[in-house]
Each structure stands twice: as structure tokens, then as C-alpha cells.
Amino acid sequence: xxxxxxxxxxxxxxxxxxxPFSAIDLSEEEDIVRVEIxxxxxxxxxxxxxxxxxxxxxxxxxxxxSKEKLDRSPFIVVDIDGYRRMQEDKVRKxxxxxxxxxxxxxxxxxxxPMSPYFRRVVHLHIANTPELQDLTTxxxxxxxxxxxxxxxxxxxxxxxxxxxxxxxxPVIEEEEEDGLENLDI
Numbered sequence: 001x002x003x004x005x006x007x008x009x010x011x012x013x014x015x016x017x018x019x020p021f022s023a024i025d026l027s028e029e030e031d032i033v034r035v036e037i038x039x040x041x042x043x044x045x046x047x048x049x050x051x052x053x054x055x056x057x058x059x060x061x062x063x064x065x066s067k068e069k070l071d072r073s074p075f076i077v078v079d080i081d082g083y084r085r086m087q088e089d090k091v092r093k094x095x096x097x098x099x100x101x102x103x104x105x106x107x108x109x110x111x112x113p114m115s116p117y118f119r120r121v122v123h124l125h126i127a128n129t130p131e132l133q134d135l136t137t138x139x140x141x142x143x144x145x146x147x148x149x150x151x152x153x154x155x156x157x158x159x160x161x162x163x164x165x166x167x168x169x170p171v172i173e174e175e176e177e178d179g180l181e182n183l184d185i
Contacts, residue, residue: 001028001033001064001068001074002068003026003028003033005064005067005068006026006033006035006060006064006076007024007026007035009060009063009064009067010024010035010037010056010060010078011024013056013059013060013063014037014045014056017056019039019041019044019045019052019056020039020040020041020044021037021038021039021045022038022039022040023037023038024036024037024038025038031075032075032076032077033074033075033076033077034076034077034079035060035076035077035078035079036079036080037078037079037080038080038081039080039081042080042081042083045080046080046083050083050087053078053079053080053083053084056078057076057077057078060076060078061073061074061076064076077117087118088118088121091114091118091121091122091125092121092122092125094111095111095122095125095126095148095150096132098111098150099126099132099135099150102135102150102151102152103134103135103152106152108149108150108151109149109150109151110140110147110148110149110150111147111148111149111150112147113141113144113145113146113147114146114147114148116146119139119146119147119148122137122148123137123139123148126150133153134152134153134154135150135151135152135153136150136151136152136153137149137150137151138151
């Protein structure tokens, strides 16, 4: 991926939107290009619940896809002042809390619907964390209602009931808020 093109395109985009910034730094992590914007007015770039940042990220990915003539959008995550990383950490923490619930009860649990990006964060966290290797994840639902279901890998008799044709529904833990209401991607 042409990181200079990403940086120049984002710089031009921010300037045209009259969003002040002082630096743009890029790093590559596996298949993700992370773009960190430095600005004294981060809240202006983030916008209400991250809507402006989401829009900037979406535009940047679309422009890069077009300029590079790619079949699909590149995996670019635009962040400012660690805002995205903080959200990613929040999602991981919530997944770990739900994992404890799954272990205590033996029941599946459904996380709140979330964006494809945050579902990916959860899937990778569960798969790559040694302490969580007894769990597995799957995405269910459609569109804006797509969510992750966490369950034990070895459901034993529960799985036998499913094989016998019984419907297994995830447990939706009764809580007022689980912290996933305002995820911004």
C-alpha cells in the first residue's frame, strides 16, 4: 500500500474540510494501515460520536481505492488522540466480561450489535488471547443488527441438543448498558 498516497490524500481532505491538524503519522499492523492525526482541535475532527472521523475514514478509503484501482477498499483505520484505540480497548474489555459470564453459566451470550470493524476486533481478540482459548465467536444477524455470539468451544450436551434439532438462542444478559451503545465505527 502506498503510504505516501494515503498521507497526502488525508492531508488534502482535511485541508479542504477546513479541519486543522499538525501532523499525520502512519503505521502498518498486519493488514491494517493505522493513520494517527495530531490536532489541537481533536473534538472537531472526531465529531458527534465519531461521525466526522467515520466520514473522513470512509472518504479516505474510497479515494485510495479509486486512485489505486483496487477491487476492495483498503483496511485503513483513521485515529486521533488515541480515540479509536480507546474504543477498541473498551470492546475487548466488554468481550472479556461477557466471556466470564459464558464460563459461569455455560450459556451463549450475544453482544450488542456493532460495526464490522468492532466485530473483527472482538473475533481476533478472542481467537488470539491465550486465556480465552476455551471460547469461540460467531456473527449472527443482518445489517445494522449483526452481532457477535460468544460461546464455549466445548458445549458438550448443549451441542448435542442443537444437533437433535433444538433451537439454541444466545442469552442476552439483562443489563441497562454494556458500554457498546456509542461505538463509532
